[in-house]
Amino acid sequence: MQDTQAPTATPAPVSIMLVEDDDHIAQVLVFMLERQGYRATLATDGRAARALIESGGAVPDLVLLDVMLPYLDGFELVRIIRAQAGWEKTPIVMLTAKTMEQDVVRALDAGANDYVVKPFQPNELLARVRRNLRPAP
Numbered sequence: 001m002q003d004t005q006a007p008t009a010t011p012a013p014v015s016i017m018l019v020e021d022d023d024h025i026a027q028v029l030v031f032m033l034e035r036q037g038y039r040a041t042l043a044t045d046g047r048a049a050r051a052l053i054e055s056g057g058a059v060p061d062l063v064l065l066d067v068m069l070p071y072l073d074g075f076e077l078v079r080i081i082r083a084q085a086g087w088e089k090t091p092i093v094m095l096t097a098k099t100m101e102q103d104v105v106r107a108l109d110a111g112a113n114d115y116v117v118k119p120f121q122p123n124e125l126l127a128r129v130r131r132n133l134r135p136a137p
Helices: 023-035 046-054 074-083 101-110 122-133
Strands: 015-019 039-043 062-065 092-096 114-117
Touching: 015 023, 015 046, 023 039, 023 122, 039 046, 046 074, 062 074, 062 122, 074 092, 074 101, 092 101, 092 122, 101 114, 114 122
Parallel strands: 015 039, 015 062, 062 092, 092 114
Antiparallel strands: none
16 A cells, blocks of 8 residues: 655754854854754855845845944844845844943834844843744734
8 A cells, every 4th residue: 555645844944044243153153043953044244144135035034133243234234124025024133232222222113123132141042033933923
């Protein structure tokens, strides 16, 4: 007797676009994310991030975005992401050393979904990633 069930497809891993210019922090974040089963794509400056956003390639499930970046800062990248077709609803978690209230407000007003201050606690950051990946009720 033949098995007539179609093989079940393995779900694609959740993709996260990481935009971070500090090599050490980027390596730690990529390791953390991949250890949790996420697929991380790294852009090391604002120009590289913009090229990925505007390339027409696959839209990530979440963007983890530093604020202080060469060429284009994170605030400008949030605006670019929100204006890019297909990216409008992509969750954005800002990850930055900027601790002033005005910076948090500016990021959230630009369209970021969450804001994490460096130095970050790995478990808290991963919890925020999971929360922002959950579908809205």
